[in-house]
Amino acid sequence: MSAPQQQPYQPTGPFSAMQPVQTPVTAPRPPSDARLPRLFAAMMGVFAGLLILVATFLPQSTYEQISEGKTVSKFAETGWARSFDIEPSAEEKEFYDKTHVARYGIPLSAAALTLFAGAAVGFASYRRNSGSPAATTSRTLLITGGAGTAIGVWMLGMDISASLSFGQDTGRFVSRYGTGGGFWILLAGGLVALLTLVLAIVANRREPVMAPQSPYPVTYSPYPPSAPQQQYQQQPPPQAYEPPSPPTPPAGSALQQQDILRPSPGNPPPPGNM
Numbered sequence: 271m272s273a274p275q276q277q278p279y280q281p282t283g284p285f286s287a288m289q290p291v292q293t294p295v296t297a298p299r300p301p302s303d304a305r306l307p308r309l310f311a312a313m314m315g316v317f318a319g320l321l322i323l324v325a326t327f328l329p330q331s332t333y334e335q336i337s338e339g340k341t342v343s344k345f346a347e348t349g350w351a352r353s354f355d356i357e358p359s360a361e362e363k364e365f366y367d368k369t370h371v372a373r374y375g376i377p378l379s380a381a382a383l384t385l386f387a388g389a390a391v392g393f394a395s396y397r398r399n400s401g402s403p404a405a406t407t408s409r410t411l412l413i414t415g416g417a418g419t420a421i422g423v424w425m426l427g428m429d430i431s432a433s434l435s436f437g438q439d440t441g442r443f444v445s446r447y448g449t450g451g452g453f454w455i456l457l458a459g460g461l462v463a464l465l466t467l468v469l470a471i472v473a474n475r476r477e478p479v480m481a482p483q484s485p486y487p488v489t490y491s492p493y494p495p496s497a498p499q500q501q502y503q504q505q506p507p508p509q510a511y512e513p514p515s516p517p518t519p520p521a522g523s524a525l526q527q528q529d530i531l532r533p534s535p536g537n538p539p540p541p542g543n544m
Contacts, residue, residue: 328452349375
């Protein structure tokens with residue numbers, strides 16, 4: 271014979287209506303969609319800044335002068351200085367010493383450093399709300415750096431485009447202007463900076479504010495909203511217990527005669543009969 275299985279305790283009476291009300295416990299919230307543009311903007315800002323800094327030290331434009339089939343002058347210009355492939359004559363060297371290139375490396379480097387600063391603040395404030403001061407500062411720096419980089423690359427492109435129109439060929443004398451590898455890297459950096467600008471603007475969206483969660487997952491309510499409150503009738507108070515009286519013996523019986531001969535408490539027998 272198997273032992274009886276124990277059943278869980280079920281409250282009865284007025285406590286039977288107390289049912290646990292399950293409070294939904296939400297899992298930890300993953301990064302929302304509003305945070306992803308901030309992260310991508312910071313990553314693109316670092317990439318664009320690296321491209322711009324490296325490109326300022328690479329040749330952006332080239333010049334070559336040919337006379338009677340022989341190259342007599344050839345140099346390249348970066349965002350900081352001019353480098354010669356063929357050493358110029360004393361007269362040309364004196365002329366070049368008095369002039370300098372358009373130093374686009376200065377504004378472009380400043381824009382790249384702004385992108386780096388915005389990306390650093392963006393990485394540090396990634397877990398914070400988009401309206402926090404740190405997130406706002408990161409967004410402002412990325413927008414400023416992206417816009418400055420795009421404008422600087424556009425102005426440099428217009429300058430190089432104008433220099434390309436100076437080329438000529440007279441048969442004996444040929445002058446050629448061209449673009450260097452640094453210009454194309456700058457162009458790629460400008461496009462990435464524009465992408466950074468767009469992502470930083472998109473990251474301006476406000477994140478939804480989550481309602482505070484209860485620290486206890488389960489709460490108890492005496493009466494659930496769907497269960498009506500039960501009414502109970504009040505019972506009268508219990509009365510004092512009275513023992514029942516003994517039954518009366520039938521007339522003429524021996525018990526009745528004994529009761530007649532037995533003295534009652536109120537009429538005791540005389541002392542002489544004892």
